[in-house]
Structure formats: structure tokens, C-alpha cells
Amino acid sequence: MRFDEAYSGNVFIKSHPSFEESEAVLYGMPMDWTVSYRPGSRFGPTRIREVSIGLEEYSAYLDRELEEVKYFDAGDIPLPFGNAQRSIDMIEGYIDELLAADKFPLGMGGEHLVSWPVMKAMYKKYPDLAIIHMDAHTDLREEYEGEPLSHSTPIRKIAEHIGPSNVYSFGIRSGMKEEFVWAKENGMHISKFEVLEPLKEILPKLAGRPVYVTIDIDVLDPAHAPGTGTVDAGGITSKELLASIHEIAKSDIRVVGADLVEVAPIYDSSEQTANTASKLIREMILGWVQKR
Numbered sequence: 001m002r003f004d005e006a007y008s009g010n011v012f013i014k015s016h017p018s019f020e021e022s023e024a025v026l027y028g029m030p031m032d033w034t035v036s037y038r039p040g041s042r043f044g045p046t047r048i049r050e051v052s053i054g055l056e057e058y059s060a061y062l063d064r065e066l067e068e069v070k071y072f073d074a075g076d077i078p079l080p081f082g083n084a085q086r087s088i089d090m091i092e093g094y095i096d097e098l099l100a101a102d103k104f105p106l107g108m109g110g111e112h113l114v115s116w117p118v119m120k121a122m123y124k125k126y127p128d129l130a131i132i133h134m135d136a137h138t139d140l141r142e143e144y145e146g147e148p149l150s151h152s153t154p155i156r157k158i159a160e161h162i163g164p165s166n167v168y169s170f171g172i173r174s175g176m177k178e179e180f181v182w183a184k185e186n187g188m189h190i191s192k193f194e195v196l197e198p199l200k201e202i203l204p205k206l207a208g209r210p211v212y213v214t215i216d217i218d219v220l221d222p223a224h225a226p227g228t229g230t231v232d233a234g235g236i237t238s239k240e241l242l243a244s245i246h247e248i249a250k251s252d253i254r255v256v257g258a259d260l261v262e263v264a265p266i267y268d269s270s271e272q273t274a275n276t277a278s279k280l281i282r283e284m285i286l287g288w289v290q291k292r
């Protein structure tokens with residue numbers, strides 16, 4: 001992978017031209033080959049970048065400008081269509097390189113399985129890693145129709161890899177009974193239905209620890225984010241998700257990387273999901289990159 005030449009295509013607004021000088025690297029993981037329901041998230045990163053042109057560069061929440069944080073949009077990882085294992089291996093190697101260069105990885109999916117190799121790479125650098133996971137779904141299956149490489153399995157994989165008590169899920173409202181039972185029996189934290197209030201209780205417990213944050217856009221109610229593969233009624237508002245990002249920004253945890261996944265533009269006829277996602281990415285950049 002070459003990072004030394006500025007990616008010349010569609011980039012997120014205010015992307016810095018130099019990889020070397022940037023603190024954070026924004027990258028896309030355009031993979032949707034293991035989804036159980038509606039595909040299309042492979043086009044998420046491209047659309048999030050395109051609509052970012054409509055964003056203000058100033059955050060009224062954080063009183064900061066994008067100019068104040070140097071981030072380099074490296075484009076999408078050229079993943080091999082249809083090959084989940086090779087895609088996963090490529091993503092892990094890519095993150096290894098970013099971490100070796102001391103960059104903050106900020107990823108855009110793609111289906112949620114892409115977060116598994118990212119989190120695995122993060123754990124190699126940060127053995128004390130904790131995960132904050134916001135999603136409608138548990139994603140704790142061992143396999144789906146016999147397939148362990150599925151977008152319904154990434155949180156199970158990372159929980160088994162780093163220890164379930166280091167994983168904190170929020171906003172969960174869908175999953176098999178066995179998944180909830182497994183979480184409870186193994187000491188994994190799940191906050192059902194809500195995000196902001198339980199997050200306020202958990203953040204002080206994670207003070208000082210390196211934390212990777214993975215956000216599935218479907219944690220939002222379908223009214224706020226219809227453009228995703230597996231919509232699930234009863235979600236939180238975009239206002240609550242923004243407030244949660246800001247709560248993390250002002251907490252004492254060390255955010256060491258993050259992603260936003262499952263935006264699928266084909267179901268997003270009003271483009272509200274992509275527009276919301278680009279605003280979330282802006283707030284993640286402004287609130288989290290310098291918290292390492």
C-alpha cells in the first residue's frame with residue numbers, strides 16, 4: 001500500500017494532502033459479501049465522501065474547525081469481490097501499517113464484518129483494548145447458516161479474542177436469545193435500547209484505557225437512517241447518537257480508532273443516511289482523533 005501520494009479521487013471534505021503530516025487516516029472498506037439480508041454497503045464510503053461537501057467545516061457542538069485536525073483520506077482499500085477471508089486479511093495488514101505509522105485509523109464500511117480485522121489489529125498494539133459497540137444488533141453469532149465469516153459475527157469474534165468483559169454494546173434491540181444469554185454468562189456488557197444514558201455510566205469505568213469505537217449506522221431508528229441493509233425499528237435518534245459521540249469526546253477514555261459501518265446508499269432515497277453519516281464522521285474527527 002502506498003500512502004505517500006495524495007489520493008486524487010473523491011475525498012472527504014478538508015482531507016489533508018499529506019499522509020505523513022496527518023494524525024488520522026480515513027479509509028473505506030467497500031465490502032458487503034457476507035450480508036444476510038440486503039447488500040449495498042460497499043458503496044457507503046464513496047457516498048459519504050460525496051455528500052460531505054455539504055457539511056459545515058465548523059462544529060457548533062465542539063467549537064472546532066476541521067482545519068484544526070489533520071486527517072488524510074486514503075480512499076478505499078481495494079478488496080477482492082466475493083472473497084471474505086482475503087478481504088479480512090488485507091484489512092488487518094492495512095491497519096497494521098497505519099498503526100506502525102502512528103496514525104489514528106478511522107474507517108468507513110462496508111458491512112460490519114470489516115470491523116473484526118481492524119479490532120484484531122488494534123489489540124496487537126493495545127493489549128488493554130476495550131471496545132465500545134453501538135448497533136441495533138448483537139452481532140454475537142458464531143456463524144450464520146454454517147458460515148463463520150458473516151456480518152452477524154464480528155462482536156462475537158472480538159469478544160472471544162480480547163475477553164468478553166472488555167466489550168460494551170449499546171443500543172441493542174435485536175439478536176437471538178442465545179446471543180444475549182452468551183453475553184450475560186460471559187460477562188459482556190449489553191445495554192439494550194438506549195445509548196447515551198448507559199454510556200454515561202460506563203465511560204468513567206474505562207477512564208485511561210485505550211478504546212476502539214465501532215458504530216453500525218442501524219443503531220439509529222430507520223426514520224433517521226433508512227439507508228442500511230438490516231433496518232430495525234425502535235432505534236435512537238441522530239441527536240442521541242451525536243450526543244453520545246460528544247460524551248465520549250469529553251470523557252477520560254483514550255479513543256485509539258473508530259469506524260462507522262453499514263451505510264447502503266441504494267436504500268437511501270432521500271440521502272439522509274449518507275448525510276447523517278458524514279456529519280457523524282466530522283464529529284468523530286473533531287472529537288476523538290486527538291484523544292489518543
Ligand SMILES: [Mn+2]
Binds near residue numbers: 219
Ligand atoms: Mn447492525
